[in-house]
């Protein structure tokens with residue numbers, strides 16, 4: 001058994017969000033998630049310098065999923081390593097690293113259908129242009145089940161965690177139960193106060209796998225996700241907090257599932273509610289957040305229930 005590796009959070013602000021990356025201080029150093037275009041130079045480099053590490057020595061860029069606030073800085077960070085770092089992403093989310101347009105297509109196919117914003121496509125295009133540092137081919141495509149060697153006996157295993165996005169993964173530092181889940185554990189959501197996932201069944205199954213199989217002793221989250229009362233968890237959770245956050249995520253999804261299924265069963269009807277055509281679900285949940293604020297998790301998740309009809313166990317649990 002090797003010495004435990006040290007893990008440092010690296011923070012860069014972005015609007016209403018805090019963007020978190022994590023530095024794994026292994027012989028071949030890794031950074032989990034990359035924030036946006038400016039994050040590597042403005043957030044990571046000085047934070048690493050402060051702990052006596054150099055950004056150019058990073059050898060692994062481990063992406064938990066393809067959303068812009070996680071892959072946006074990947075190309076810039078890769079350039080700062082003189083293109084020596086290996087860039088890792090699940091194959092299902094790789095289009096989001098390869099192409100800015102993929103982010104626009106994802107918007108149009110999902111939440112954009114409900115937002116009725118004539119400028120929506122242009123806004124998402126502008127955001128993708130502004131915050132994604134470059135389009136690139138990943139060095140390594142994963143599916144889950146792989147083990148990456150970071151030197152000195154330090155290994156990281158890759159675990160498929162679909163649901164938030166099709167290609168969400170968890171990275172686990174083997175032997176110390178330190179698990180990075182990006183946005184795969186939503187609890188009650190981050191700044192928008194609503195959990196976001198494209199496939200509810202997969203999201204539920206991934207949470208059960210995390211709780212039952214991975215059993216993190218240290219859990220690292222992509223954002224300060226909120227409890228039911230609105231107070232945020234931190235992004236570095238101990239075993240007890242991790243168990244609570246996972247359980248709360250499972251409970252929150254079950255509650256949203258019941259409301260979504262009641263709404264779908266009643267039949268969707270367009271109204272002038274900002275939650276239309278899911279106003280009934282928002283009402284049942286008492287959700288009063290602005291559903292139009294990007295990344296619009298309310299519409300992403302509701303569309304998920306609409307396109308992934310519930311198995312009986314999913315919707316009927318108490």
Ligand SMILES: [Zn+2]
Nearest residue numbers: 065067164183
């Ligand atoms: Zn995300």
Ligand SMILES: [Zn+2]
Nearest residue numbers: 067069183222
């Ligand atoms: Zn995120």
